[in-house]
Amino acid sequence: MRSTRSIGSVQSIAFRLAMAAWLVLPPAAWAQAPRPDADPRIEKIVASISEARLKSLLEKLVSFGTRNTLSDQTSPTKGIGAARNWILEEMRRSSEHLRVNFDTHQIAPQGRITSAVDLRNVVAILPGKSPRRIYVSGHYDTVNIGGQNVSNSATPGAAAAGGDRQTRPGFDPNVEANGANDDGSGTVLTMELARAFAESGVQFDATLVFVTWAGEEQGLVGSNVHAEDLKKANVPVEAVFNNDIVGNSLGGNGIRDAESIKVYAIGPEDSPARSLARHIRKTAGVYVPSHRVRLMAREDRFGRGSDQSSFSQNGFPAVVFREANENFERQHGENDKIDGVDFGYLAQNARVNAAGVATLALAPPAPKVTTDRGGNMLSRDPSGYDATMRWNASPGAVAYRIYWRDTWTNDWEHSQTIGNVTQFTLKNLNIDDFVFGVSAISADGQESMVSGYVSPVRAGTTIKRQQ
Ligand SMILES: [Zn+2]
Numbered sequence: 001m002r003s004t005r006s007i008g009s010v011q012s013i014a015f016r017l018a019m020a021a022w023l024v025l026p027p028a029a030w031a032q033a034p035r036p037d038a039d040p041r042i043e044k045i046v047a048s049i050s051e052a053r054l055k056s057l058l059e060k061l062v063s064f065g066t067r068n069t070l071s072d073q074t075s076p077t078k079g080i081g082a083a084r085n086w087i088l089e090e091m092r093r094s095s096e097h098l099r100v101n102f103d104t105h106q107i108a109p110q111g112r113i114t115s116a117v118d119l120r121n122v123v124a125i126l127p128g129k130s131p132r133r134i135y136v137s138g139h140y141d142t143v144n145i146g147g148q149n150v151s152n153s154a155t156p157g158a159a160a161a162g163g164d165r166q167t168r169p170g171f172d173p174n175v176e177a178n179g180a181n182d183d184g185s186g187t188v189l190t191m192e193l194a195r196a197f198a199e200s201g202v203q204f205d206a207t208l209v210f211v212t213w214a215g216e217e218q219g220l221v222g223s224n225v226h227a228e229d230l231k232k233a234n235v236p237v238e239a240v241f242n243n244d245i246v247g248n249s250l251g252g253n254g255i256r257d258a259e260s261i262k263v264y265a266i267g268p269e270d271s272p273a274r275s276l277a278r279h280i281r282k283t284a285g286v287y288v289p290s291h292r293v294r295l296m297a298r299e300d301r302f303g304r305g306s307d308q309s310s311f312s313q314n315g316f317p318a319v320v321f322r323e324a325n326e327n328f329e330r331q332h333g334e335n336d337k338i339d340g341v342d343f344g345y346l347a348q349n350a351r352v353n354a355a356g357v358a359t360l361a362l363a364p365p366a367p368k369v370t371t372d373r374g375g376n377m378l379s380r381d382p383s384g385y386d387a388t389m390r391w392n393a394s395p396g397a398v399a400y401r402i403y404w405r406d407t408w409t410n411d412w413e414h415s416q417t418i419g420n421v422t423q424f425t426l427k428n429l430n431i432d433d434f435v436f437g438v439s440a441i442s443a444d445g446q447e448s449m450v451s452g453y454v455s456p457v458r459a460g461t462t463i464k465r466q467q
Pocket residue numbers: 139182183216244245306
């Protein structure tokens with residue numbers, strides 16, 4: 001951001017004191033000084049993420065041998081049935097504040113689901129003051145198709161090599177598939193965040209939902225039916241933090257990167273998913289400053305996907321976290337073992353998630369910047385060459401912050417904090433030349449995601465020609 005102007009102060013006294021301390025301290029003391037934007041409640045949650053617990057959870061998770069969606073459901077020690085029972089019980093044990101249940105679906109044979117299956121996502125809910133929901137997720141199912149590159153549909157020549165392994169006669173879903181990193185890493189990250197948030201003692205405004213999905217490896221099956229049910233029931237899902245392959249720091253190319261994490265967000269530029277991604281990078285900068293968030297202006301990696309797409313397809317803002325440098329040789333095969341997981345790195349990625357989730361869960365919802373009929377709330381009033389933004393009041397907001405930037409730029413360049421109003425005019429800023437947005441701020445200084453004013457895509461018309 002190049003400029004930050006502040007008029008009509010809305011900052012709390014604590015914030016002003018922190019800011020004052022910040023300004024008078026000598027440079028050497030800066031590292032120990034409270035960061036002006038940091039909330040001690042969130043710092044505590046971030047600090048409570050345990051590397052040791054992530055490790056012990058994953059050690060147990062891989063002990064089930066395979067968690068293939070079509071594997072054994074009756075053995076008490078092996079296969080997906082034993083694994084999901086343990087995830088459910090472990091999340092119940094981790095906090096009495098969590099409501100933990102199976103989200104069960106009977107899935108008919110189709111595609112890679114080669115026989116009818118009882119599919120169960122494991123869902124842990126931490127009720128908030130409001131019904132608006134924020135999701136954290138990873139998929140607990142695994143697959144062994146003999147290595148990533150054998151039958152990846154995005155790989156040229158896959159068909160020639162024998163097509164999709166999972167649909168071939170004789171494919172054995174009970175063969176060992178540890179899935180330590182894909183996606184044991186995202187599974188234990190989700191479980192650890194559930195514990196950290198539920199045991200924090202903080203009362204959040206948003207309801208937090210921690211889910212481990214099944215059926216991801218057969219085509220996002222578990223998340224697909226879950227997101228479809230949410231849409232049908234009109235459940236307000238404001239953000240989805242999906243984590244898939246987030247625990248390995250040593251790439252197959254020999255390069256180690258334990259200092260950054262990628263966040264993929266589907267467009268267009270000012271989609272809610274992109275806004276969520278920017279929010280995650282901003283809060284990571286405050287609470288996990290040693291870890292770099294690399295934003296990716298894509299739905300996911302090239303030709304590959306995960307459960308966030310089930311949410312995007314149903315109209316919910318969703319992103320996916322991916323480790324900085326993957327080892328493709330250790331995916332979808334017998335090499336995806338626990339020795340390939342860097343728990344210090346996984347813990348940092350969990351902390352980045354935690355910072356983004358906690359800030360959003362304490363902040364008001366992002367302002368709605370369209371009318372009930374979907375109309376635009378940005379206009380040229382009053383001169384014709386000014387920018388007037390209007391928005392719907394956000395419950396719990398005591399102030400708003402407006403943002404603007406050049407249209408050919410991805411990141412907000414300017415912002416201004418304003419009072420508790422639902423309209424603001426920037427003089428002499430032509431709405432043709434800039435992108436505008438607005439966020440909502442709570443009494444304790446927590447800021448929502450930024451809602452962007454998106455220029456609608458013009459519908460095409462078919463011109464009748466004279467015959
Ligand atoms: Zn995966």
